[in-house]
Amino acid sequence: MTTANINNWKAVEAEVLSRIHSRQWEPGQLIPNESDLALEFGCARATVNRALRSVAESGLLDRKRKAGTRVATNPVRKATLSIPVIREEIESRNQTYSYAVFSSKIEEPPLHIRANMRLNSSERLLHHQSVHIADGKPYVISDRWINLEAVPDIAHVDFSRVSANEWLVANAPFTNGDIAFSATIANDSIAERLGIKGGEALFAIDRTTWNNDTAITAVSLVFHPGYQMRTVV
Amino acid sequence: MTTANINNWKAVEAEVLSRIHSRQWEPGQLIPNESDLALEFGCARATVNRALRSVAESGLLDRKRKAGTRVATNPVRKATLSIPVIREEIESRNQTYSYAVFSSKIEEPPLHIRANMRLNSSERLLHHQSVHIADGKPYVISDRWINLEAVPDIAHVDFSRVSANEWLVANAPFTNGDIAFSATIANDSIAERLGIKGGEALFAIDRTTWNNDTAITAVSLVFHPGYQMRTVV
DNA sequence: AGTCTTAATATGTACAGACATATACATATT
DNA sequence: AATATGTATATGTCTGTACATATTAAGACT
Structure with missing residues (x-):
């Protein structure tokens, strides 16, 4: 059976998704191989491959050489x-952005930071604390440690003009990073810097970025009450 | 100048990433076009294309027809x-998994749920509250509303055998969904169901899934204290 | 100067054919 | 029975060519 021309990979992808959603191909089921589908759709195998790879990337298909392609069970x-x-x-919400630095100095980091950044004891770290402000209200506070060995140039940056984050993304490209999302309670120092009462639940992001095996920076972001991070699947 | 053989797309990708990280190609800079790179690397343009598309997907390159490919500025x-x-x-941590249902009944949903699921007033909703347990300790509590019009079969499911989530992923495939991550404070009812004291900050995920324009289910997950969601970039 | 048309160009995609590679399954060996 | 080896197969990828498409830039025409 040769379906009407499905001769581009987006069309193949749509057809495949439709078959999965309509349960014509059920979860766990082995689907026809690329060559057969190419024949059925009237296109080249490479086109089917492109589409199936795309669907597999989204998690809806499991592919294994020789074993074939099957619809993901969960x-x-x-x-x-x-x-x-x-x-x-902030600016994308049409709010005015500003930025303030609480402190910025070279310090001995606490143990968990040193462990997290996998440092030996010799590195000098810049401890940089600041707040990002939307329409005059604290939006998120940032508590950052920067490895001066990894980015010596940062010692001469004027942080009243550009935020540490933006300077770093522009000047210290990283190869990889790890991120943790969590909830934290507003203690006194956090509450003060966010201009809120203590005891509230706050959304937090902890991120460490690396240049290969050298830690560049570890930052802890604590957002204002009610902040939500949104996305789609 | 023809570099030594870089004749597969992973190698091209690695070389491109290396040039970006080493700042041989600086942020904002226009990189050579696909044909020139193919010539330089000694491979086909399609191979370069595959690699550049991959890097662009990760956000490090901006590509535009005719305009060319440039290194992303931020x-x-x-x-x-x-x-x-x-x-x-839970099982991937070698902890034993179990699951308990607090309540499961057809109810009139609160307004924000109805709005979130974009329902008119006619639909019947199953309100399902449960807890997932790791090694005997509450791991996450789930407060779920299910649109019975969208998945009528769920009325006959025995939730003592399979969790609502797993039944749904297996039996009610969705086309899209939206997710929000946030922090919430443990009120009395949450604290009781998680077996903790009130007032703690908890990580929460709110997810609504759709089959095209029909809402299938809206679920609110509230995790045990200290939970972190981790990933890498 | 301003607007429209046209050509040039870089990426996007399709195709057929070929080879590479992982691996399930069958078969042979210990 | 357990282990090693071989083979068939489905996906993974590369190549070279071709055409599609978006978009910039130049040129023609008000």
């Missing part, structure tokens, strides 16, 4: 969330 | 986080 949906550049996030 | 890093199937998350 599709692990992958949400891609773009890590916000705070200023852009 | 790379919006995309973190892909796989939405956890709770049972698997």
